Structure formats: C-alpha cells, structure tokens
Amino acid sequence: MNLVKTLRSSSILGSIAALTVLLFGGWSGAVIGWLLGTAAGYLATHDRFVPTPKTGAQTGIQAGLALGVWIMAASLIEGLLLRPLSGRAAIPLGQTWLYALVGFGLAVASATLMAAIQGLANPRQRQATLLTLAFILIIFPFADRLAQTGWIATVIQIQIFAMLALGLNIPVGYAGLLDLGYAAFFAIGAYTTGMLSSPHLGIEWNFWIVIWIAAGVAAIAGVILGTPTLPLRGDYLAIVTLGFGEIIPIVFRNLTDIRIMEPISSLLATLFNRPEMAICLLGCEETFNLTNGETGINRSGDPGCRSLAASALIITCRGTTWCWCWWCSRCL
Amino acid sequence: MKAPLKRSVLTLSLLSLCVGCAGTTTTTTTTESPAASPEATTAASPADSTASAPTISTDGDVIIASSLPMTGSSLGQTQTIVNSIQLALDEVNSTVCDGQMKVGFRTFDDATAAAGKWDPAQVTSNSNTIAADSKIVAVIGTFNSGAAKLAVPIFNPSNLLMVSPANTYPGLTKPGTGEKNEPDVYYPDGKRNFARVVPADDLQGVIAANWSKNLGAQKVYILDDQELYGKGIADVYDKTAKEIGLEIVGREGINAKASDYRALMNKIKDLEPDLIYFGGITQNNAGQLIKDMRNVGMTDVKFMGPDGIFEQALIDAAGQDAEGVYATFGGIPPKELTGKGKEWYDAYKAKFNSEPEPYAAYGYEAAQVVLAGINEVCEADRDAIRQAVMETKDFPGLLGTWSFDENGDTTSTTMSGNVVKDGKWTFAETLDVK
Amino acid sequence: MKPWQKIVLYFVIAYFVLLLGPIAGFDLPRIVQDIIRSPSVLVTQLLVGLINGAIIAIIALGYTLVYGIIELINFAHGDLYMLGGFAALTVMGAFGMQDGAPFVTAIIPMLVALLVSAGLCAGLNVLTERYAYRPLRNAPRLAPLISAIGVSFIFQNLGLFWGGLKSFIPIMGNTAAAPKSFPDLLPRIDLLEAMGIQTKVDFTLKDLIVLVVAVSLMVGLNLFIQRTPAGKAMRAVAQNRDAAKIVGIDVDQVIVMTFLIGGALAGSAGLLVGLYNNTIVFTMGFTAGLRAFTAAVLGGIGNITGAMLGGVLIGLLSALSDQYLSSRWTDAWVFGVLVLILVFRPSGLLGENLQEKV
Structure with a gap:
C-alpha cells in the first residue's frame, strides 16, 4: 500500500519535474527538486497519522528518493542526449552529473524535511509547515536568479492572474452577479498607479503608497458603477458591466487633450461675442494630457528594490539597521 | 486544516508545470520561425526554399536579437527586414573578429494575433527576456516607435544597445521635439543606448507638408491613429502646413478598431478638403479609411x-x-538605390527571390552598423559595443556615407515621395529638406 | 422630491454635462452651429446610420432569437458572422471576382455566396448548439456562457487559419491576420444624381442594395415567426418551455431551428458587410458582435422588433456621434447611452418586465 502510494504520487510529480528538467536543463533540476520535493514530502504524509518527526522523515525519504530518481534521470538524458542531439553546445560530463546529483539531493532533502515537520505536535506542525512555504516564497526569486532558470517573470504573471481570478470570484462566485466588465477595475487601478507613480504627471510617489490609493480608487469606481445598476438583473447586469468594461478603456485612451471651460461664462461669451469672458478651468494654454493615449503611461513606479528600500527607509529605519542598508547599498 | 494545505501544495506543483509550459512557448517564439503563428512559417518558406543551407544559428559567442512585429500585416515588411539582417550575417559567414567570434541571431515577435499589430505587453515581456540574456549584445528593432518607447528604458540600465531600422518618432532621441521630459525619460541611467538609421519624423512631416503643397493641395484634413508615431508625425505635418499656408479644415484621431469610417x-x-493626411x-x-473615403x-x-x-500591405x-x-x-x-545600394538590392533579390520592402535596406544598414561595432570590440561587452556603435562616423552605407550624431540620429536626410500606380508603389520624386 | 428640488437637480446635471461633455466631444454650441451650417450632411449621416444599423440589426436578431429561447448570451455569434464573411470572400475568389467587376457578372457569385455563407454559418451554429450548449442545458447559467466564449475563441482562430490559406485561396492576400480586401462589386452610382437631383446628400446604388437586402431579411424573418406553424412553436417555447413540451412541441427541434435561422442570418450579414465595407478581418466578429448584442439588449433582449429597433438606433447614434461628437469617443457614447437606458428601463426599450427565472 505504502509503496503503491509512493509510486503513484511520485509518478505525477516526477513526470512534471522530469519534463521541466528536459525543457530547461542546467540548474532547473535543482530548483524543481527543491519545490516539488517539498510538495512530495507533504503529499506523502498528509493523510496519515505521523507519530514522530522520525517516522515522517522515513516516509519523506521514500517520496524524495522516487522524485530524485526522476530528476536525476531527466538531468542525465538532457545533458548527455538531448543537448548534443538538438545541436546546442555540449556541457562537460562532470557538470551534467553535478546538475543531476544536486537535483537529486535537494529533492530528497526537502522531501525529508517537509515530511519530518508533519510529525511534529499539532500547533507547531502547522506553524512549521507555513514557515517552510513562506521560506520558499521568499527564497524563490533568489534561487531562480542563481539557477538562471528565469521563471520569475512567468510566476509573477501567474500570481497577477490568480489575484484577478480571486477578485472576480467575489461578484461572480459569491454574489452570483455576472460581471463582464471586471477588467475595467484592473485598468482603473493600473492607471491610478501609472498617474501617481510615473514622471508623466510629475507625481512620482512610492509604489508602496500608491498601491493602496489605487485599490481605493478602483473600489470607489466599483461603488459608483454598482449603485445605479443594482436594480438590474441577470443578463441585463451582465451587459451593463460589459458596456462599462468597454467605456473605460476608451476613456483612458482618449483623455489626452482635456480643456474644461466653465459653461455659463462661455455661453455668455458666445452671446456677447467677447471670447475673453469665457473662464477656463483646466488645460487653458496647452491641453491637459492625463492618460497619454494609445501609448500609455510607462515607466510607472517600480515595486522592486529601489522603491522598497526607499519606503523602508521612510517607514522603518530612521537610524541605520544593517539589513536595510544592505538593501540600500545594493539598489540605490 | 490539512485539506486546504494539500490543495495549495498541489496548486504549487501545478504552477511549476505552468512555468514549464509558459517557458516553452517563449522559447518557441524566440526561434526563427515561430511555429505558434501560422503565417510566420508560411511567409518564411519562400525565402527558405531559395536560400542556401541556413548558416545562421540562434546561438553564438554573441547574439544579435531583433524585436519586430512578425504577426499581422506588418509581417510583409518585417520579414524582409529579418531577411536583410540574415543577408548581412551571411556575408560575413556569421563570424566577426577574423573568425574569432560566432554571431548568433534571434528574432522576437512583438505583435500578437489578437491585436494584429505590436502589443505593449508583448514588447515589455520580450524586452525583459532580451535584457536578461547576457549573450545578447545588441537589438535591431523596434518597428513601431511606441514599442521603442517601452523597450529602450528596459535596455538602458543594462547598457544594451538598440538600433532601429524604422522608428521615426523624433522625441525618442531629439530634445525639444516631443514632450518636455523627452528624450531623457527613456534613458534613466543617462547613457544613450538607442540609435536609428532612418531620418526622424521632424524631417519627414515637414517634407510631407511641402510635398502636399507642391501637389496642389490647399485645404487639408488631418487624421491620426492616436499612436505615438502617428500622432507625432501628424503634429509635425499640422504645424508645417500652417506655416507654409495650407488651410487645415479639421483634425481628428480615429478609432483604429472601428469596422467602417x-x-x-462624410x-x-x-468640409471639402482636397487632401487628407x-x-x-x-x-x-x-x-x-481609404476605402470609405472613396x-x-x-x-x-x-x-x-x-x-x-508605405508597404505592400496597404x-x-x-x-x-x-x-x-x-x-x-x-x-x-530599394529599387531606386544606386551604387552600394544597388549591389545590396541585387544580392537580396538573388538570395530571397522576392522584392524587398522599403525598410529592408535599413534592416541591412542596422545589421552592418552593429556588426561593425562588435568587430571593433571583439568581446561580449554590451557597454563597449554600445559605445562603439553610437560613435559610428562616416559609415559607408547603402544610402551614401553617414554618421550618428550625438543623439544617435543618422545624418542622412534624403527622402522620397511615392505613389500607388497600377497596384504597386512607385517612386515619384526625391524630396529633400530645405 | 419637491418640484423645485427636481429643477435644481436637473440644472446641476445639465451643468455638469455641459462642463465635462466637451472632453468627449459634446460641445453643444459647436454642434448647433454645425447643424445650421450644413443640414444636408445630417441627412447623409442618418442614411449611413440607417444602413449600418440594419446590418447590426441582422446580427442582433441572432442574439435575440437564441436568448429568447434558451436564455443564453451566444457570444460566439459575432464570430460566426465573421466566418460568414470569410465564406463569402472564398466564394468570390472561386468565381474570380475582382474589384470593379461588372455588376451583372457579379450577381450569380453573390447569390452563391449568400447561399454558401448562410448555409455554412447555419450548420456551424447547429453543431455548436449540439456539442457546446445542449450538454450544458441544465447546468448553472454561467457554464454555457463560458462555453460560448470558448466557441467564440475557436471561431476566431478558425478565421485566422482560414485567412492564412493563401495557397488555396489566393484572394486571401499575403498574411493571415491582415484585413482582407473584399471585391468591390456593387456600383457606387449616386442615385439622386442619376435621377437628376443635385444635392449634397450621398445615396448610392450600393447603399440601396444593402438596405433592401437587409430589410427584406428582417421582414422575412418577422413573417416566418408570426405566420408559420414553426414560428408559432418558437414563440411558444420562448414563452414557456415546459408548457410547450406539454402541448406536444419538440423543444429540441425548435432550438435547433432557432440556431439554424440565427446562423443563416449571421452568414448573410457577413456577406452584406463584405459587400458594403469591402473588408473582412478575423477580429471583426468581436466588435460587431458587441454592437449587435448591445442593440439586442437595448431593444429588450428576446424581442425581435426590439432587436431591429436597437440595431437602427445604435447605427444612427454612432453615425451622429462620428459627425457631431468625436469619432474616437463614439463607442463610449454608444455604451454610455446603453447603460443610461438600462438604468431607467431595466429591461430595454421594448422588453417586457420579466422577473428573473429561477
């Protein structure tokens, strides 16, 4: 039973890992071994009673070994067969073995660790598991850079889409309101960020401040759209949100040459034929370019190093704590 | 407690699979004939069939990347640019520095089928990929000025040079021609990493307005597509037209997605104009637009x-x-070129058995200039290559001898007016800035 | 609310419309001046709006028919119409039609194209119903909707693929994703001028033919629904599916017929647009579908007269907006009006006040 289970779980994770290694080669085996090893360790122990960390580790080692074999095999195939056959530069045999063994080792080690954690007493087991996952999230970008796998851009895209899906789930899933214009709020948030954190309008606030404002503005837009459309039902609501979703991009694309004249004064100016009477409120000498049209606002605030360091400086360290200074020296 | 955790673990492992898939698609699009878009392969095939065994590899000691819209109707134009770059590489057998270094060439597609043209998100993600690959020492592209506006700042911090065969929006290089903060806003690190081998629109717009007047136009209606390039050149045209005494009866940005105009x-x-720009x-x-006008x-x-x-696609x-x-x-x-240009035209026709589109010559020119820069440095050093190319002087190009000025603009100013006759673009006259 | 409060409120609203309207092209003094300066262009624009509206209405009918029967927003309908355009273009290519071919020689190819594109779209629509919607008929409402969006993507990519078949169909041009030039076959003879009336109003034979075909399609459909037993069955199923079943109507057959008619209409609209705008592109289904859907909802979805009315209204609105407001804001105005109308009349202009069916 035990063996069957180990094999079954390893065949799914293992084939995923092997495929990844075959596609990317190099250190990708180590990264995927680390990630999937943790998963394998957890899956091997998740629905059975694990009395002590030691028994957990024993189960975990089995799962890790199974996964490690997949990775090692894939690494060797990639290095010795696939690479030369596809006409890329060959790598030395030692290097190939190094990739394979590190992948194998990391898979076994992380699976053992994760499984051993499952053997802890209850509150600590939970804490330790979450801690490990948090550790993976924090370390992943660095591991990704070190291993030169270049997955981080895709992972970020995945997370953004996951956030969008979670948000859409609230009106559609919980409330049952078919919202086809959800992306409009995405646009509103993005444009708010762009306007407030880019050189375009000369407001270059820190990303970590702007993100809350953007969330607030999008929420207000949601309320503004929501209030009048509340009486609508089913598909009529769908079409109104769809319409809203169409209007917003057009508005953002076209708010490039704004000039606002006070209507009563300009009416009087036309009547008396004295143009100087018209009061101009905005964009008088040169029309005001709010959204920069089709080109969009770019170089919007960067959530990365510089911005994080700057906000950390403002918020946390007036004096100098060494960690932030390490950040700052790295980035500024 | 355990169930949600199990789910998240499974999700994580699925995510890693997704990373795998996404990674694969990127690699396929970076190869020479993106299998993902059917037309790219079909359009490349006539070229392949006549070309000798492909000597261009996607890998080498240093790599030149191209970032052009290879999906949609731009393909006609961009395919000939890519062909031209290949021609330039073939002539030196893909090696520089007396055979010491191999040069690879990769094409990136910055367009999507859904947009039918260049797509900002695609440009950004390609540019990040390119900047992260330390073997890539120079980029030939982009085709659209709006795309350059996104790509140049991404390449700037890593000193990666971009030479454009087609971007003509003035503000990308010339101070005082576009927005107030242009062009410095594109170069956050202060160093210039963008050069172009075509004259910018602050010249082309002027020439267009002058030519309109010579063609006998008096009342002009100006339209633009609201993009950086289109609006930019329409602005220049607008300004010049007023100066030389043309009457502007109206100006409007069109909705490029409309089904009819x-x-x-109507x-x-x-408003009875006699020319629409x-x-x-x-x-x-x-x-x-043209159809509905008629x-x-x-x-x-x-x-x-x-x-x-100015392309067959129109x-x-x-x-x-x-x-x-x-x-x-x-x-x-291309057809009207003389001297060195004529040699190139003949070589192109012999190799690819098809007519080069107008920008093909500039693709060749850009590749030549980049290769010359690499040849000077002989190292995979982005910054040195950037500097070498930006300082190009008296380059013997297809259009005569030219240099890059301090902004990275070509000193060449020869332009032409063309007209469609019997279903083909034909050369009408040479225009020069006075 | 007291009357004076109401007046103040209206005043405030009007003030803000006048204040912010000019940003989106709503500059009242200029519009009035424009109308006074050249009233003939207003007439021309109304005609343009009417013809575009008629084409939108034909597509909208497909949405409304399907919605009336199974309460599904068939998102794939717009793309079906696009495929109709491609089918028509292919037929034109097979007959060797080119820009400016004599009208007389184009009559047979046009009739064949009408048959082929209507037939193809009808068939595709029935297949879609059978394999994408019928299995989900008792599923939660979101499921068939997502299925429809999926079908729309499939159709769009089918269009992209079709456009790339240049080695079989030379008329498809050089690149798959590029707009295809549809041969210009209907003569652009100005009718009023030909009759000897000198006006600035522009109404060509081309406009007339498209208008006549569109209107006769709509009249034909209306007669079918109102006068034939099959139409009666359709109305019955739309009113109450279960009751219809009890009185012996084959509901499945009626649904198939609905999709058949809707598809045929989409196909004919594809041909008409090809002949009228002379461009076919694989993304045109989305924009047109959106407008047509808007038209259907504006008129009260499920209501056939409403769909026609909505289509014409949207056509007129966008033509007038292009003329007097600003062409780049046109879509925003169209959808803005839609949102406003729905806020005040939650079931559209002619829609009956239905309670949501559970």
Missing part, C-alpha cells in the same frame, strides 16, 4: 500618409481604392 468620411467630405500605420485600419464619393481627393503606410488592404495614394518615406525605395 463612412460617417467620419463629415470630412462636407493620415498620420499612422497600415495596421491601424488605413486600408478601410465609398462616400471623394474620388478626386488625395490621400497621403507617412512611411507607416495595397492588399485597400485594393483598387489604393490607386493614387501618396506616401513619403525617409529614404529611397
């Missing part, structure tokens, strides 16, 4: 556009209504 054209017809590219519905009965009103419509899109459409071009069309 009958109502807009509005214009009512369209600042924009073919891919922003220029064909439909549809509402403006048969003897002239239609003029910039180099963005004639494909507008059909018989394209007859008599004028376009300015920041150079001389």
Whole structure:
C-alpha cells in the first residue's frame, strides 16, 4: 500500500519535474527538486497519522528518493542526449552529473524535511509547515536568479492572474452577479498607479503608497458603477458591466487633450461675442494630457528594490539597521 | 486544516508545470520561425526554399536579437527586414573578429494575433527576456516607435544597445521635439543606448507638408491613429502646413478598431478638403479609411500618409481604392538605390527571390552598423559595443556615407515621395529638406 | 422630491454635462452651429446610420432569437458572422471576382455566396448548439456562457487559419491576420444624381442594395415567426418551455431551428458587410458582435422588433456621434447611452418586465 502510494504520487510529480528538467536543463533540476520535493514530502504524509518527526522523515525519504530518481534521470538524458542531439553546445560530463546529483539531493532533502515537520505536535506542525512555504516564497526569486532558470517573470504573471481570478470570484462566485466588465477595475487601478507613480504627471510617489490609493480608487469606481445598476438583473447586469468594461478603456485612451471651460461664462461669451469672458478651468494654454493615449503611461513606479528600500527607509529605519542598508547599498 | 494545505501544495506543483509550459512557448517564439503563428512559417518558406543551407544559428559567442512585429500585416515588411539582417550575417559567414567570434541571431515577435499589430505587453515581456540574456549584445528593432518607447528604458540600465531600422518618432532621441521630459525619460541611467538609421519624423512631416503643397493641395484634413508615431508625425505635418499656408479644415484621431469610417468620411467630405493626411500605420485600419473615403464619393481627393503606410500591405488592404495614394518615406525605395545600394538590392533579390520592402535596406544598414561595432570590440561587452556603435562616423552605407550624431540620429536626410500606380508603389520624386 | 428640488437637480446635471461633455466631444454650441451650417450632411449621416444599423440589426436578431429561447448570451455569434464573411470572400475568389467587376457578372457569385455563407454559418451554429450548449442545458447559467466564449475563441482562430490559406485561396492576400480586401462589386452610382437631383446628400446604388437586402431579411424573418406553424412553436417555447413540451412541441427541434435561422442570418450579414465595407478581418466578429448584442439588449433582449429597433438606433447614434461628437469617443457614447437606458428601463426599450427565472 505504502509503496503503491509512493509510486503513484511520485509518478505525477516526477513526470512534471522530469519534463521541466528536459525543457530547461542546467540548474532547473535543482530548483524543481527543491519545490516539488517539498510538495512530495507533504503529499506523502498528509493523510496519515505521523507519530514522530522520525517516522515522517522515513516516509519523506521514500517520496524524495522516487522524485530524485526522476530528476536525476531527466538531468542525465538532457545533458548527455538531448543537448548534443538538438545541436546546442555540449556541457562537460562532470557538470551534467553535478546538475543531476544536486537535483537529486535537494529533492530528497526537502522531501525529508517537509515530511519530518508533519510529525511534529499539532500547533507547531502547522506553524512549521507555513514557515517552510513562506521560506520558499521568499527564497524563490533568489534561487531562480542563481539557477538562471528565469521563471520569475512567468510566476509573477501567474500570481497577477490568480489575484484577478480571486477578485472576480467575489461578484461572480459569491454574489452570483455576472460581471463582464471586471477588467475595467484592473485598468482603473493600473492607471491610478501609472498617474501617481510615473514622471508623466510629475507625481512620482512610492509604489508602496500608491498601491493602496489605487485599490481605493478602483473600489470607489466599483461603488459608483454598482449603485445605479443594482436594480438590474441577470443578463441585463451582465451587459451593463460589459458596456462599462468597454467605456473605460476608451476613456483612458482618449483623455489626452482635456480643456474644461466653465459653461455659463462661455455661453455668455458666445452671446456677447467677447471670447475673453469665457473662464477656463483646466488645460487653458496647452491641453491637459492625463492618460497619454494609445501609448500609455510607462515607466510607472517600480515595486522592486529601489522603491522598497526607499519606503523602508521612510517607514522603518530612521537610524541605520544593517539589513536595510544592505538593501540600500545594493539598489540605490 | 490539512485539506486546504494539500490543495495549495498541489496548486504549487501545478504552477511549476505552468512555468514549464509558459517557458516553452517563449522559447518557441524566440526561434526563427515561430511555429505558434501560422503565417510566420508560411511567409518564411519562400525565402527558405531559395536560400542556401541556413548558416545562421540562434546561438553564438554573441547574439544579435531583433524585436519586430512578425504577426499581422506588418509581417510583409518585417520579414524582409529579418531577411536583410540574415543577408548581412551571411556575408560575413556569421563570424566577426577574423573568425574569432560566432554571431548568433534571434528574432522576437512583438505583435500578437489578437491585436494584429505590436502589443505593449508583448514588447515589455520580450524586452525583459532580451535584457536578461547576457549573450545578447545588441537589438535591431523596434518597428513601431511606441514599442521603442517601452523597450529602450528596459535596455538602458543594462547598457544594451538598440538600433532601429524604422522608428521615426523624433522625441525618442531629439530634445525639444516631443514632450518636455523627452528624450531623457527613456534613458534613466543617462547613457544613450538607442540609435536609428532612418531620418526622424521632424524631417519627414515637414517634407510631407511641402510635398502636399507642391501637389496642389490647399485645404487639408488631418487624421491620426492616436499612436505615438502617428500622432507625432501628424503634429509635425499640422504645424508645417500652417506655416507654409495650407488651410487645415479639421483634425481628428480615429478609432483604429472601428469596422467602417463612412460617417467620419462624410463629415470630412462636407468640409471639402482636397487632401487628407493620415498620420499612422497600415495596421491601424488605413486600408478601410481609404476605402470609405472613396465609398462616400471623394474620388478626386488625395490621400497621403507617412512611411507607416508605405508597404505592400496597404495595397492588399485597400485594393483598387489604393490607386493614387501618396506616401513619403525617409529614404529611397530599394529599387531606386544606386551604387552600394544597388549591389545590396541585387544580392537580396538573388538570395530571397522576392522584392524587398522599403525598410529592408535599413534592416541591412542596422545589421552592418552593429556588426561593425562588435568587430571593433571583439568581446561580449554590451557597454563597449554600445559605445562603439553610437560613435559610428562616416559609415559607408547603402544610402551614401553617414554618421550618428550625438543623439544617435543618422545624418542622412534624403527622402522620397511615392505613389500607388497600377497596384504597386512607385517612386515619384526625391524630396529633400530645405 | 419637491418640484423645485427636481429643477435644481436637473440644472446641476445639465451643468455638469455641459462642463465635462466637451472632453468627449459634446460641445453643444459647436454642434448647433454645425447643424445650421450644413443640414444636408445630417441627412447623409442618418442614411449611413440607417444602413449600418440594419446590418447590426441582422446580427442582433441572432442574439435575440437564441436568448429568447434558451436564455443564453451566444457570444460566439459575432464570430460566426465573421466566418460568414470569410465564406463569402472564398466564394468570390472561386468565381474570380475582382474589384470593379461588372455588376451583372457579379450577381450569380453573390447569390452563391449568400447561399454558401448562410448555409455554412447555419450548420456551424447547429453543431455548436449540439456539442457546446445542449450538454450544458441544465447546468448553472454561467457554464454555457463560458462555453460560448470558448466557441467564440475557436471561431476566431478558425478565421485566422482560414485567412492564412493563401495557397488555396489566393484572394486571401499575403498574411493571415491582415484585413482582407473584399471585391468591390456593387456600383457606387449616386442615385439622386442619376435621377437628376443635385444635392449634397450621398445615396448610392450600393447603399440601396444593402438596405433592401437587409430589410427584406428582417421582414422575412418577422413573417416566418408570426405566420408559420414553426414560428408559432418558437414563440411558444420562448414563452414557456415546459408548457410547450406539454402541448406536444419538440423543444429540441425548435432550438435547433432557432440556431439554424440565427446562423443563416449571421452568414448573410457577413456577406452584406463584405459587400458594403469591402473588408473582412478575423477580429471583426468581436466588435460587431458587441454592437449587435448591445442593440439586442437595448431593444429588450428576446424581442425581435426590439432587436431591429436597437440595431437602427445604435447605427444612427454612432453615425451622429462620428459627425457631431468625436469619432474616437463614439463607442463610449454608444455604451454610455446603453447603460443610461438600462438604468431607467431595466429591461430595454421594448422588453417586457420579466422577473428573473429561477
């Protein structure tokens, strides 16, 4: 039973890992071994009673070994067969073995660790598991850079889409309101960020401040759209949100040459034929370019190093704590 | 407690699979004939069939990347640019520094099928990929000025040089021609990493306005596609036209996604212009504009556009209504080139057995200039190559001898006016800035 | 609310419309001046709006028919119409039609194209119903909707693929994703001028033919629904599916017929647009579908007269907006009006006040 289970779980994770290694080669085996090893360790122990960390580790080692074999095999195939056959530069045999063994080792080690954690007493087991996952999230970008796998851009895209899906789930899933214009709020948030954190309008606030404002503005837009459309039902609501979703991009694309004249004064100016009477409120000498049209606002605030360091400086360290200074020296 | 955790673990492992898939698609699009878009392969095939065994590898000691829209109707134009770059590489057998270094070439597609033209998100993600690959020492691209605006700042911090065969928006390099903070905003690190081998629109727009007057136009209606390039050149045209005494009867940005422009054209017809100037590219519905202009009965009103419509794709899109459409071009069309240019034209035709589109010459020129820069440095050092290319002086190019000025602009100013005759673009006259 | 409060409120609203309207092209003094300066262009624009509206209405009918029967927003309908355009273009290519071919020689190809594109779209629509919607008929409402969006993507990519078949169909041009030039076959003879009336109003034979075909399609459909037994069955199923079943109507057959008619209409609209705008592009289904859907909802979805009315209204609105407001804001105005109308009349202009069916 035990063996069957180990094999079954390893065949799914293992084939995923092997495929990844075959596609990317190099250190990708180590990264995927680390990630999937943790998963394998957890899956091997998740629905059975694990009395002590030691028994957990024993189960975990089995799962890790199974996964490690997949990775090692894939690494060797990639290095010795696939690479030369596809006409890329060959790598030395030692290097190939190094990739394979590190992948194998990391898979076994992380699976053992994760499984051993499952053997802890209850509150600590939970804490330790979450801690490990948090550790993976924090370390992943660095591991990704070190291993030169270049997955981080895709992972970020995945997370953004996951956030969008979670948000859409609230009106559609919980409330049952078919919202086809959800992306409009995405646009509103993005444009708010762009306007407030880019050189375009000369407001270059820190990303970590702007993100809350953007969330607030999008929420207000949601309320503004929501209030009048509340009486609508089913598909009529769908079409109104769809319409809203169409209007917003057009508005953002076209708010490039704004000039606002006070209507009563300009009416009087036309009547008396004295143009100087018209009061101009905005964009008088040169029309005001709010959204920069089709080109969009770019170089919007960067959530990365510089911005994080700057906000950390403002918020946390007036004096100098060494960690932030390490950040700052790295980035500024 | 355990169930949600199990789910998240499974999700994590699935995510890693997704990373795998996404990674694969990127690799396929970076290879020479993106299998993902059917037309790219079909269009490349005539070239492949006549070309000798492909000597260009996607890998090498140093790599040149191209970032061009290879999906949609731009392909006709961009494919010939890519062909030209390959021609330039073939001539040196893909090696530089007396055979010491191998040069690889990779094409990136910055367009999506859904957009039918360049796509900002695609440009950004490609640019990040390119910047992260330390073997890539120079980029030839982009085709659209709006795309350059996104790509250049991404390449700037890593000192990666971009030489454009086609970006003509002035603000990318010239201070005082565009927005107030241009062009410095594109170079956050202060160093210039963008050069272009075509004359910018602050010249082309002026020439277009002058030519309109010479063609006998008095009342002009100006349209633009609201993009950086199109609006930019329409602004220059607008300004010059007023200066030389043309009457501007109206100016409007079009909605490039509209299915027809009958109502807009009726509005214009009512204002009785004798020339319509369209600042924009073919891919922003220029064909439909021309069709509807004729549809509402403006048969003897002239239609003029910039180099963005100077391609076969416009004639494909507008059909018989394209007859008599004028376009300015920041150079001389391939057929009319002489001397070194003629040699290139013959070599191109012999190798690919097809007519090069106008920008092919600049693709070749850009590749030549980049190769010369690498040849000077002989190292995979981005910054040194950037500097070497930016300091190019008295380069013997296809259009004569030219240099890069301190902004990275070519000193060449020869331009041409062209007109559609019998379903083909034909050279009308040489235009020069006075 | 007291009357004076109401007046103040209206005043404030009007003030803000006048204040912010000019940003989106709503500059009242200029519009009035324009209308006074050249009234003939207003007539021309109304005609343009009417013809575009008629084409939108034909597509909208497909949405409304399907919605009336199974309460599904058939998102794939717009793309079906696009495929109709491609089918028509292919037929034109097979007959060797080119820009400016004599009208007389184009009559047979046009009739064949009408048959082929209507037939193809009808068939595709029935297949879609059978394999994408019928299995989900008792599923939660979101499921068939997502299925429809999926079908729409499939159709769009089918269009992209079709456009790339240049080695079989030379008329498809050089690149798959590029707009295809549809041969210009209907003569652009100005009718009023031909009759010897000198006006600035522009109404060509081309406009007339498209208008006549569109209107006769709509009249034909209306007669079918109102006068034939099959139409009666359709109305019955739309009113109450279960009751219809009880009185012996084969509901499945009626649904198939609905999709058949809707598809045929989409196909004919594809041909009409090809002949009228002379451009076919694989993305045109989305924009047109959106407008047509808007038209259907504006008129009250499920209501056939409403769909026609909505289509014409949207056509007129966008033509007038192109003329007097600003062409780049047109779509925003169209959808803005839609949102406003729905806020005040939650079931559209002619829609009956239905309670949501559970």
